[in-house]
Amino acid sequence: MSESKDILNELLRSGSKKAYEAFFKHYYQDLFLWANSILKNSEAAEDVVQEFFISFWEKKRYKSVSSNLQSYIYRAVKNACLNYLQREKKLIHDIENLEEKESAPKANEQSIENSQLIYSAINELPEKCKEVFMLCCVSGYTYNEAAEELGVSMNTVRTHMVRAFKMLREKLKSPHLFYMLFFHK
Known part of the structure; x- marks a missing residue:
């Protein structure tokens, strides 16, 4: 600890390159080694430590x-290592988003086709069945x-919904499309 104080005192006293070199060495x-244990990447660790030393000297952080x-x-x-990891994480996320956007047109075409099948x-x-279905499933009304809105009994609404679900299951045939009907916006 005494050597650490001596190095700091010398930096503060003289601010010389010689004192800084002693600090660096x-x-x-x-x-x-500390940075590498955090980053698990020797090149990144070397970059982080070198950037620290440069900033420490140029901005006179020792003061x-x-x-x-x-x-x-x-x-x-x-902290520099954690910032590095955060930037890397964001970069990876940005790259993944870019890859998703590049593949999105194909997915969009399929999604549009599925939506057309569902709306059809x-x-x-x-x-009446469609009207009840639209109120309950699209507008979010309870039965x-x-x-009340249609001036019919709740049993009538329930009957229309049962029919609508049965007809849609038959027309859509694919469980995936039927699932999309309720859970994908």
């Missing part, structure tokens, strides 16, 4: 260290609310 290897230099530099390198099946429902 004393801490580089340990900081590199903001009040007491424990070692604690300060390890925390700074840890709904439009083929008998008029009670739909019954």
